Amino acid sequence: MSDDDRIDYLAGGPAGALDPAELADLDDLRALLADPSAWADPGPELEDHVTAAVVRAAASAAPGRSVPARVTQPRRGDRPRIATALGSRRPRIAWLAGLAAAAAAAVIAVVVTVGGGSNATQFQAALSGTPLAPGASAQVTLTQTQGGWRITLQGHGLPRLDNGYYYEAWLKNPAGILVPIGTFNQPTNVTLWAGVPPTQYPTVTITRQRADGNPASSGQRVLVGVAHPAH
DSSP states (O other): OHHHHHHHHHHTTTTTTTOHHHHHHHHHHHHHOOOOGGOOOOOTTTHHHHHHHHHHHHHHHHHTTTOOGGGOOOOOTOHHHHHHHHGGGGGGHHHHHHHHHHHHHHHHHHHHHHTTTOOOOEEEEEEETTTTTTOOEEEEEEEEEEEEEEEEEEEESOOOOTTTTEEEEEETTTTTTTEEEESSSSSSSSSEEHHHHHHTTTTEEEEEOOOOOOOOOOEEEEEEEEEOOOO
């Protein structure tokens, strides 16, 4: 069995070929990683907590080595949950802590990428006016989040529509299938949402619609563009 197998198990995968004797240790870490409170926003004392836990782990794994005095005493009341969970199996703490760190890093990477942080996946599209709106244009940014794709649109050259008329935005795939992503009155600071990815539905269109009970596209396209990965 490899460390990759162990990390996969910690991340929620099957036990597979893991040694049953190791499962008790791994189950402790797996339960810890699955606890929502482990992923709560950290307080300002997190750095001291982590430092103290690492120092204690290092001291127990190599008791003959000296530890800097500045970090041997954590703040009053400090009892990190990871150190508590692993304390009963100290001979294996360094190895298990390494696996836990690898599994946690993998989970954090997914959260940052998908959750809309600074490294979130983004696409952009420059929309151009059609013969129905030759002077119109818009810039569109599509950002992947856990809830779907958040789409911001900032346009120019389109008049405001009211009194039963409105604009509707769509994503379209190469087969011509349209997915509606929201409606608005004028293209200023518009936020839309999509449940399909721009990798499969890359074309962005804006149509002029009338509230007549028919949810289908009117075909009156005023803006069109294609989304590409943001650089």
